[in-house]
Amino acid sequence: MAEYESHDYDVVVIGAGGAGLRAAIEASARGARTALVCKSLLGKAHTVMAEGGVAAALGNVYPEDNWQVHFRDTMRGGKFLNNWRMAQIHAQEAPERVLELEEWGALFDRTPDGRILQRDFGGHRYARLAHVGDRTGLEIIRTLQQHAVHRGIDVFMECTITKLTKDGNRVSGAFGYWRESGKFILFKSKAVVLATGGIGKMYSITSNSWEYTGDGQSLAARAGADLIDMECIQFHPTGMVWPLSVRGILVTEGVRGDGGTLRNSTGKRFMFDYIPPMFAKETADTEEEADRWYTDKVNARRTPDLLPRDEVARAIHYEVKNGRGSPHGGVLLDIATRRDEDYIKRRLPSMYHQFKQLADVDITKEPMEVGPTCHYIMGGVRVEADSAQTTVPGLFAAGEAAAGLHGSNRLGGNSLSDLLVFGKRAGEHAAAYAAGLAAQPAVSEEEIDLEAREVLGGFDSQGTENPYTIQRELQDSMQALVGIIRVEEDLQQALVKIAELKERSRNVGVEGNRQYNPGWHLAIDLRSMLMLAEATTKSALERKESRGGHTRDDYPTAVKEWESRNVVSRLQADGSMSVTVESKPEMPPELQQLFEEG
Amino acid sequence: MPTAHLRVWRGEDDGDYYEYDVEYGEGMVVLDVVHLLQAHQAPDFAVRWNCKAGKCGSCSAEVNGQPRLMCMTRMNTFIPGETITIAPLKTYPLIRDLVTDVSYNYEIAQTIPELKPRPREADGTHRMGQVDIDRGQEFRKCIECFLCMDVCHVIRDHEENKREFAGPRFFISLANVAMHPLDTNPQSALLDPAFGLSYCNITKCCTEVCPEGIHITDNGIIPMKERSIDRWDPLRKIFGGSR
Ligand SMILES: Cc1cc2nc3c(=O)[nH]c(=O)nc-3n(C[C@H](O)[C@H](O)[C@H](O)COP(=O)(O)OP(=O)(O)OC[C@H]3O[C@@H](n4cnc5c(N)ncnc54)[C@H](O)[C@@H]3O)c2cc1C
Ligand code: SF4
Ligand code: SF4
Ligand code: FES
Numbered sequence: 001m002a003e004y005e006s007h008d009y010d011v012v013v014i015g016a017g018g019a020g021l022r023a024a025i026e027a028s029a030r031g032a033r034t035a036l037v038c039k040s041l042l043g044k045a046h047t048v049m050a051e052g053g054v055a056a057a058l059g060n061v062y063p064e065d066n067w068q069v070h071f072r073d074t075m076r077g078g079k080f081l082n083n084w085r086m087a088q089i090h091a092q093e094a095p096e097r098v099l100e101l102e103e104w105g106a107l108f109d110r111t112p113d114g115r116i117l118q119r120d121f122g123g124h125r126y127a128r129l130a131h132v133g134d135r136t137g138l139e140i141i142r143t144l145q146q147h148a149v150h151r152g153i154d155v156f157m158e159c160t161i162t163k164l165t166k167d168g169n170r171v172s173g174a175f176g177y178w179r180e181s182g183k184f185i186l187f188k189s190k191a192v193v194l195a196t197g198g199i200g201k202m203y204s205i206t207s208n209s210w211e212y213t214g215d216g217q218s219l220a221a222r223a224g225a226d227l228i229d230m231e232c233i234q235f236h237p238t239g240m241v242w243p244l245s246v247r248g249i250l251v252t253e254g255v256r257g258d259g260g261t262l263r264n265s266t267g268k269r270f271m272f273d274y275i276p277p278m279f280a281k282e283t284a285d286t287e288e289e290a291d292r293w294y295t296d297k298v299n300a301r302r303t304p305d306l307l308p309r310d311e312v313a314r315a316i317h318y319e320v321k322n323g324r325g326s327p328h329g330g331v332l333l334d335i336a337t338r339r340d341e342d343y344i345k346r347r348l349p350s351m352y353h354q355f356k357q358l359a360d361v362d363i364t365k366e367p368m369e370v371g372p373t374c375h376y377i378m379g380g381v382r383v384e385a386d387s388a389q390t391t392v393p394g395l396f397a398a399g400e401a402a403a404g405l406h407g408s409n410r411l412g413g414n415s416l417s418d419l420l421v422f423g424k425r426a427g428e429h430a431a432a433y434a435a436g437l438a439a440q441p442a443v444s445e446e447e448i449d450l451e452a453r454e455v456l457g458g459f460d461s462q463g464t465e466n467p468y469t470i471q472r473e474l475q476d477s478m479q480a481l482v483g484i485i486r487v488e489e490d491l492q493q494a495l496v497k498i499a500e501l502k503e504r505s506r507n508v509g510v511e512g513n514r515q516y517n518p519g520w521h522l523a524i525d526l527r528s529m530l531m532l533a534e535a536t537t538k539s540a541l542e543r544k545e546s547r548g549g550h551t552r553d554d555y556p557t558a559v560k561e562w563e564s565r566n567v568v569s570r571l572q573a574d575g576s577m578s579v580t581v582e583s584k585p586e587m588p589p590e591l592q593q594l595f596e597e598g
Numbered sequence: 599m600p601t602a603h604l605r606v607w608r609g610e611d612d613g614d615y616y617e618y619d620v621e622y623g624e625g626m627v628v629l630d631v632v633h634l635l636q637a638h639q640a641p642d643f644a645v646r647w648n649c650k651a652g653k654c655g656s657c658s659a660e661v662n663g664q665p666r667l668m669c670m671t672r673m674n675t676f677i678p679g680e681t682i683t684i685a686p687l688k689t690y691p692l693i694r695d696l697v698t699d700v701s702y703n704y705e706i707a708q709t710i711p712e713l714k715p716r717p718r719e720a721d722g723t724h725r726m727g728q729v730d731i732d733r734g735q736e737f738r739k740c741i742e743c744f745l746c747m748d749v750c751h752v753i754r755d756h757e758e759n760k761r762e763f764a765g766p767r768f769f770i771s772l773a774n775v776a777m778h779p780l781d782t783n784p785q786s787a788l789l790d791p792a793f794g795l796s797y798c799n800i801t802k803c804c805t806e807v808c809p810e811g812i813h814i815t816d817n818g819i820i821p822m823k824e825r826s827i828d829r830w831d832p833l834r835k836i837f838g839g840s841r
Contacts, residue, residue, distance in 0.1 A: 041646070042704065043742055044654045102724050105713040105778065107731045107738060114725035132735065138653065139738060149704075150712045157704075180693055209648040243625020249651050354651055357670050358627070468637040512642030516694045519641030 001445070002452030004175070004184035009035045009154075010434035011427070012174050012189040014161050015216065017045035018137075018419030019399025019426070020195030021144035022097075026427025027193070028151045032434050035187060036148070037156045039179070039211050043145050046197050046209060046400075047419065050137025051252035051350065053119055053129025054420070055413030056094035060111055061118045062126035062297065067091040069125050072594050074414060076278070077123040077308045078378070078407020079548045080563045081229065084587040085385035086405040090414070090421050097420035098130050106143040108132055120257040123308040123411040125282070126297065134252050134350045140416060159185060161215070162524060163451040164192060164223040164395065167441035171223060171394035175448055177455065179521065182514020184452060188443055190434035193426045194220060194381060194390075194397040195419075199233075199536075202529050203374035203483070204475035207239055207250040216401035218528030220381045221535075221571040225390040225397075228566040229379030230532065231539035231550045232408045235484045237262075237312035239373025241330035246358045248373040251333065251351060253412045255368075256305045258347045259294055260335035262316070263367065264324035270331070271304035274315035279307055310409040310548045313372040317484055320371065330371035336364055372484055376415065378406040378549060379539070382568070388426035394433055394441070398426035408548025458523040463509030467523040470508065474501055474526075474533060482537050487553040491541045498537065502530050502575075535569040535577040542567045542579045599623060602631050602673065605683045608643075611692055615683070622673060628684065629657050629668035632696075644695035652809060655743030659696050660685040665745040665807050687748040688755075703744060706764050709792075710771045714783035730779045733817060737774040739810040740767060746804035746814060752797045763794030766804035770818040776825070795819070795826055 011027040013020045016038035028034040038045065057070040070091035075082050098116070102108065108130045109117040118127045132139040149155075161176035165186075173188040196216030200208025217227055238251040256262070264270045272290075275283045283304050284290035290303035305312070316331050326332050335344055341364040345352050348363070355361040355368060380403035381390050388396045399419045406414060458467075474497075481494035505527070510520045545559040546552050566584045569577050599621040608616045618639055622631045629647055636643045648654040650669045657668040662676075662683050676682055690698035718724055746766040752759050764772070772793060775786040798819055805814045812818070 040648055041656065041700065044646075044648045044656050046648075048654045048741075049649045049651070099718075099722070099724075102780075103715050103718075105715075105775070105780075107726075107734050107778075110726060110728040110731065114727050115723050132738075135653070135739065138741065142738065142740075146707070146710070146712075149708050155704075180697075180699075209650070209654075211648065244623055245626040245630045246650075350653065357652070357672070359625070466637075466641065468641065472637070510641075516644040516697050517642040518636060518644060 002184055002449050004186050004448070006186045006188065007035065008440060009033050009187055009189045011035075011191045011193065011430045012037060012187045013193040013195060013427070014174060014219070015045070015195030015197060015399070015401070016042055016155070016157070017047035017195060017197055017399060018140055018144060018416060019401070019423040020045070020193070021141070021148050022420050022423030023193045023195055023398055023427035023430065024153050025144065025148050025151060026424045027431040028153050030428060030431040032431035035154045035156060035189070037159050037161060037174070037176070037187070039160045040158065042155055042157050043141055045141065046211065047137045047141045047416070049250070050140070050416055051134040051250065052121060052254040052257065053131030053136045053413045054098055054140065054416035055121070055124060055128050055411065056098040056130055056417055057091060057128060058095050058098065058116060058118060058130065060115045065126040065128060068594055070094070070128065071591070073124050074405070074411060075407070075595070077411040078409050079558060080407060081232070081547060082407030083385055083404035083585065084591060085585065086422070088591065089385060090405055090418060093421045094417040097417065097424065101140065101143050101420070104143050104147040106139050108139070119254060120294070120306065121412040122253055122256070122306040122312070124413065129257070129413040131254070133346070134254050134348050136416065156185070160521065160524070161219065162455055164219050165443045165447055166223060167443070169393060170441050171392055172441035173443045175451055180516055182517065182520070186443065186448065188440055190437045190440060191394045191396065191430035193430050194395070194401050195399045195423065195426070196401045198377045198400045199529070199532050200374050202474055202478050202533050204479040205239065205248040206374040207236060207248055208374065213525040214528045214532040215525070216397065217380050218531050220390055220392070220395065220397065221531065221569070221577070223392050223395060225392045225395060226382040227380060227535060227569040228382045228403045229408070229539070230377070230535040230569050231543050231567060232378040232548055233374060233536065234309055234376040234378060234410055234549045235313045235372040236375035237309055237316050237372055238333055238370040240359065241326070241369045241371045242328035243359060249354070249358070250373065250375065251368060251370050252348070253309075255333060255335055255348060255351060258335070259339045260333050261303070261305050261338065262312070263332045263334055264319045265326060266324060270319055270324070271307065271312065271315060274311060275304050275307070276311060279311070283307065308409055308411060310551070313484060314551060316372055326369045328369055330369040332367040333370045334367040336366055376400060376410055378408060378410050379403045386425070387429040388422050389429060389433070396426040396430045398422040408550055455524055458508050458510035458520060461507065461509060463507045465504050465508045467508050467510070467519055467526055470501055470505055470526055471522060471529070474498070474529060478533055482533075482540060485551050485553050486540050488541065491537055494537045495534070498530060498534050505530060531571070531577065535579070538577055538579045539567040539569060542581060600678065603679065603681045604631065604635065605681050606635070606695070607685045608695055610694055626673045627669055628661055628666070628671040628673065628682070631673065632668060632684070644693070644697040646697055653741060655741035658687055658743045658745055658748070660687065660748070665748045667743060667745075667809050670809065687744065689744075689748045689750070689753055700744065702760055703742070703747070703767070706768050707771070710768060711775055711783055711785040713775050713778055713781050713786070715780040716782050724780055726779045734774055734778055736812055736817060737770040739812055740770060741810060742767065743809060745807045745809065749803040749807050751801065751803070759794070759797065762792065763797050766814045766819070768793070769795065769798070769822060770812060770814055773818040773822050776822065795823055798823075
């Protein structure tokens with residue numbers, strides 16, 4: 001029998017980034033006994049790293065902006081694979097969620113008349129991102145964190161959940177271990193909210209941290225929930241490329257929003273060569289017009305430097321492939337010749353700092369070298385739009401772990417707003433669901449024993465495989481074979497490799513003891529990474545077209561019929577992932593009309 | 599590839615420094631070398647990190663005696679062949695290797711008074727000028743790396759003071775609420791002596807190590823001390839000093 005401590009709650013929120021914190025605040029405000037559980041220390045989640053801003057149609061800089069325009073931008077950016085209802089709720093509710101943060105102490109940069117300033121970002125028609133220089137995520141997480149600690153929410157930090165328990169078809173709790181002691185802990189809970197973030201750690205070039213091993217998606221799949229769109233992964237166009245040790249670290253889109261431009265090795269602003277027909281009408285086709293647009297949105301069209309991320313990432317990929325890259329295999333991002341030193345330091349202080357300290361580059365004097373980096377997963381746990389409930393009763397999901405809002409490509413700034421809007425909704429509906437259950441659902445001892453044994457497996461096996469080596473090999477294969485440009489043969493090869501790694505991961509050996517042991521933690525995380533790598537690869541094989549973050553060299557165009565189809569991944573009894581194609585909800589005529597007006 | 603000669607703390611309080619040679623690549627930072635150590639020689643080596651870009655404040659340690667973010671400390675700042683000593687933060691109880699028990703921070707955070715904003719304007723917004731929030735934004739740059747807490751002599755070697763002294767990071771948390779343009783909370787203006795501001799003798803060590811360049815002493819602690827003198831100094835009362 002496994003030994004563990006046990007706690008009783010109405011709502012357990014797994015993950016303490018923006019989505020989890022907002023969910024916990026809401027659940028607690030509605031009277032639910034709420035626990036917040038996270039793998040890292042409180043305040044260190046991915047949300048803290050977000051730079052550029054949070055998108056909300058406040059209309060402070062351009063009064064023409066409203067939820068309809070934001071909705072339309074989001075759908076077009078996502079190449080219409082989005083769940084329309086989520087996109088609608090998101091655009092409608094984001095402004096109030098941002099204003100609410102201000103009540104809780106957030107200090108966004110201001111307009112001259114004292115309101116929240118908004119900045120330009122890719123794919124957003126108007127300057128829409130509320131921000132604090134280039135450290136918006138820090139502002140948001142700190143504000144939520146400080147608000148949450150005064151709400152009587154119990155926080156369990158450095159505590160990793162490895163398994164959701166069920167009572168019949170309902171969720172009944174969450175089981176995991178304390179990282180510090182390695183001891184087990186069980187949360188019996190009426191409702192569980194997954195807010196665990198993304199999967200970026202399965203790629204070698206990524207802006208994501210060690211935490212992004214897809215725990216939430218795999219917890220959900222193992223509990224019987226559906227995942228959708230796992231092939232839709234965003235490669236952010238501008239990650240650092242040199243020195244190698246910083247490869248993948250994000251360079252905010254705010255650099256281009258504030259006037260930076262992309263150039264190839266010949267000095268050419270190449271984005272003008274990559275304007276897709278879908279965006280031709282609203283994109284400047286001369287440098288003069290593009291530069292004028294920064295100050296005159298009425299008479300000039302937007303710069304192609306700020307096309308949606310999938311377009312820019314692909315363009316960079318082709319420039320490099322065709323021999324017009326920078327010395328270390330990226331392209332050049334130049335703000336030095338375009339804005340003065342004071343402006344750059346004021347608007348982009350952490351970028352200045354990051355390049356100066358990590359790459360010996362002064363961005364006020366020299367261009368940056370940048371290239372695509374795995375950044376975000378649009379796919380994830382399938383949820384019901386209004387309630388954020390997954391296909392398992394009592395299990396909710398929000399933030400990057402959930403899917404639907406962003407379709408096949410996410411616009412910058414739409415994640416932070418997503419966290420707030422759907423974090424709140426998940427907390428609200430989880431609390432309501434919990435209130436509707438008379439008794440605490442049951443947790444099966446057997447289920448827990450089994451999980452405990454599996455988690456400890458690496459210690460008693462005579463395992464010879466090093467978990468770090470397996471992770472490295474997985475990252476290298478995913479990067480090479482399931483990366484920004486995909487093709488059937490590579491994808492098949494990736495599946496073979498994943499199967500091999502799955503087999504080898506059974507033979508992982510863990511050194512040392514259970515106390516704060518990263519090697520052991522990684523050995524456990526490999527389970528979810530391998531499961532999701534398989535889901536992503538199989539989904540990528542299934543979607544025989546190119547759309548947003550999913551580009552197939554062998555099916556290079558978007559196919560109309562695929563616009564209305566989700567690829568659904570489910571875990572099978574034998575531990576493999578199955579994929580099926582299902583049609584997604586259809587947009588009602590009144591929203592459809594927004595696109596006809598142009 | 600160059601080789602780093604590391605001397606790192608291993609184990610708990612009764613642990614010791616262990617020496618390792620680690621080959622590393624161009625442009626690397628100390629955290630990269632620690633990761634290489636983990637991947638090839640010491641898989642259970644305990645260390646915290648997240649962003650690897652100086653944004654999350656997780657990877658704090660004492661590198662050659664200096665409190666540093668390991669992810670922002672380049673290997674080329676050391677003399678080739680120099681032994682690099684990496685130790686955990688001293689102010690906090692050790693858990694294992696480089697990981698310390700920082701729960702003290704979260705306990706203090708709960709005692710910081712909460713912002714109580716004034717009502718919104720008629721149009722549903724809050725109006726604040728950029729100049730009115732510059733100071734607050736400076737305080738809010740804090741990434742909670744706790745390097746300032748590590749160097750502060752009041753708590754570095756005096757466990758017993760922790761009960762009475764919030765520490766530099768939290769002095770700027772207090773200042774953030776007290777100087778917030780929207781705040782109406784009478785609690786936040788009343789600096790409770792329990793925060794222990796009087797223990798601080800303005801050595802400015804905290805400011806010197808802050809990776810975010812926050813002027814902890816000049817902009818946070820000193821103005822707060824001035825306020826609390828106005829409110830708490832008995833001499834003022836005797837001489838009828840006005841508020
Ligand atoms: C460098 C960078 C810059 C970005 N900039 C922007 C931007 O400007 N605008 C924007 O909108 N978006 C931006 N994004 C994207 C955005 O920051 C993330 O998508 C978002 O913060 C995710 O929030 P979340 O709440 O879903 O998850 P996170 O903030 O990642 O939180 C996940 C939480 O889950 C916990 N967790 C995970 N697994 C477990 C487990 N098994 N058990 C317990 N806890 C677990 C983690 O500890 C963590 O607390 C950026 C991302 C990066 C990496
Ligand atoms: S100035 Fe005050 S708070 Fe800062 S280190 Fe010195 S004594 Fe500590
Ligand atoms: S004030 Fe500076 S040194 Fe102190 S915790 Fe914050 S960022 Fe770190
Ligand atoms: S890892 Fe985030 S500050 Fe070093």
